[in-house]
Amino acid sequence: MTGEKWKSFWMGTIAAVVIAVVAGIVMTSTNMTAGEKFSSSSTRL
Amino acid sequence: MTGKKLRRLLAVLSILVFAGLTGSPMLSVQPAAAQSGGQVPGGWSGSTSDAEFWRAIRKGVRGTVSIPDKKAAQLVQSDGDEFRAFRNGKMASTGVTAMIIVVLVLFVFFIIRGKIKIDAGRDPEGQTIERFNTLERFTHWMTASSFIILSLTGLNVLYGKLFMPVLIGKEAFAAVSMWGKMAHNYIAWAFMIGIVMMFILWVKDNIPGPTDIKWLAKGGGLFAKGMHPPAKRFNAGQKLIFWSVIVGGASLSTSGLALLFPFELQMFAGTFKIINVFGFDFPTVLSPLQETQYALMWHGIVGIGMIVIIIAHIYIGSLGMEGAIDAVADGHVDRNWAIEHHGLWVEELDNEATAGAESQPAE
Ligand code: HEM
Numbered sequence: 001m002t003g004e005k006w007k008s009f010w011m012g013t014i015a016a017v018v019i020a021v022v023a024g025i026v027m028t029s030t031n032m033t034a035g036e037k038f039s040s041s042s043t044r045l
Numbered sequence: 046m047t048g049k050k051l052r053r054l055l056a057v058l059s060i061l062v063f064a065g066l067t068g069s070p071m072l073s074v075q076p077a078a079a080q081s082g083g084q085v086p087g088g089w090s091g092s093t094s095d096a097e098f099w100r101a102i103r104k105g106v107r108g109t110v111s112i113p114d115k116k117a118a119q120l121v122q123s124d125g126d127e128f129r130a131f132r133n134g135k136m137a138s139t140g141v142t143a144m145i146i147v148v149l150v151l152f153v154f155f156i157i158r159g160k161i162k163i164d165a166g167r168d169p170e171g172q173t174i175e176r177f178n179t180l181e182r183f184t185h186w187m188t189a190s191s192f193i194i195l196s197l198t199g200l201n202v203l204y205g206k207l208f209m210p211v212l213i214g215k216e217a218f219a220a221v222s223m224w225g226k227m228a229h230n231y232i233a234w235a236f237m238i239g240i241v242m243m244f245i246l247w248v249k250d251n252i253p254g255p256t257d258i259k260w261l262a263k264g265g266g267l268f269a270k271g272m273h274p275p276a277k278r279f280n281a282g283q284k285l286i287f288w289s290v291i292v293g294g295a296s297l298s299t300s301g302l303a304l305l306f307p308f309e310l311q312m313f314a315g316t317f318k319i320i321n322v323f324g325f326d327f328p329t330v331l332s333p334l335q336e337t338q339y340a341l342m343w344h345g346i347v348g349i350g351m352i353v354i355i356i357a358h359i360y361i362g363s364l365g366m367e368g369a370i371d372a373v374a375d376g377h378v379d380r381n382w383a384i385e386h387h388g389l390w391v392e393e394l395d396n397e398a399t400a401g402a403e404s405q406p407a408e
Pocket residue numbers: 176185188189190192193243279282283284286287290355358359362363369370371372373
């Protein structure tokens with residue numbers, strides 16, 4: 001699975017990993033802080 | 046101890062003693078209401094017996110709470126028990142059975158039919174036709190790679206506990222599951238993007254038509270050597286795969302999003318209302334926790350359904366058919382392969398090419 005023939009496989013797989021890393025960073029940084037989570041107005045409490 | 050400190054300590058002690066003696070609201074150590082007068086009628090909860098009281102809680106009775114999270118008003122959500130029994134029982138066993146059956150069926154099919162060859166052999170001049178361009182192949186593999194990781198990490202959530210600790214030890218299983226869960230949550234985004242791209246790129250060639258009925262009637266030529274019912278760019282079998290991937294993928298995505306953002310997306314009560322129009326009797330009032338349980342069940346069922354379908358797809362796209370893999374490897378398929386499996390598509394391409402050549406002014 002090397003060479004030009006499988007280039008699109010590697011590109012697709014690398015893109016999936018890059019998207020996952022970006023999603024991971026965005027999701028962890030937008031996670032509620034402990035302050036927000038335990039605030040009396042939180043419905044997750 | 047200095048005089049000042051001693052005075053402060055005495056002040057605190059006197060407050061404590063005073064509060065204790067008078068039962069002041071500052072430190073509430075009043076006797077419980079049921080104990081007043083030395084009477085304890087029917088246990089601490091008054092006239093109701095403890096057993097009845099706990100039975101009601103066990104059956105999911107709701108109280109009231111003043112905090113924003115109204116879910117807390119229910120101490121024991123009994124539906125969770127049924128949900129868990131179904132998920133670890135019937136759902137898990139049916140899923141495993143389905144996956145084993147598809148592998149067995151493919152194995153038997155391979156034994157009987159063997160690899161489906163290009164009947165006319167590869168084109169002697171090595172002529173190829175571009176089947177999928179770079180963007181199409183990229184989309185296929187982005188979706189496929191993410192689907193495979195999602196399948197493995199998802200199966201680990203459902204079945205891992207049954208055999209992984211024995212295989213690799215508890216600690217390693219814990220680590221694999223933790224990383225797997227993170228991978229599942231994040232790679233899901235690549236899969237969702239892939240599904241949308243696939244839909245945009247391929248929907249125009251996947252609209253069902255009359256040729257599909259003829260193709261299906263002949264079993265797609267899968268069961269007889271040398272028979273090739275005509276097909277356009279995608280045959281009926283591929284259209285079924287395409288729509289399973291799109292509809293299944295969309296359903297996996299929405300139920301997955303409901304699990305990724307718990308209690309924020311609730312879709313089952315609404316869906317059940319629509320389904321009930323067709324005579325079903327699904328519950329249309331669901332608590333947020335029930336919504337989540339339905340999302341988890343549905344996510345698992347659709348996920349396994351898609352895994353079963355994709356196992357068959359991977360087989361026919363690789364081991365099962367000579368020349369198919371080229372379409373997603375470098376995008377160019379053998380001309381004879383294309384004529385046999387997608388004859389009408391090759392005709393269309395040839396017609397376009399001649400029309401294009403005719404419209405070119407002669408030099
Ligand atoms: C190792 C894994 C896979 C292999 C070897 C593979 C192979 C192939 C091949 C050879 C084709 C082209 C068929 C043709 O030219 O007519 C194809 C098309 C396609 N693949 Fe895959 N595939 C894999 C995984 C997946 C996954 C995981 C999905 C979706 C979740 C997927 C979705 C599709 C769709 C929708 C098409 C177009 C319709 C069709 O040909 O059935 N594939 N795949």
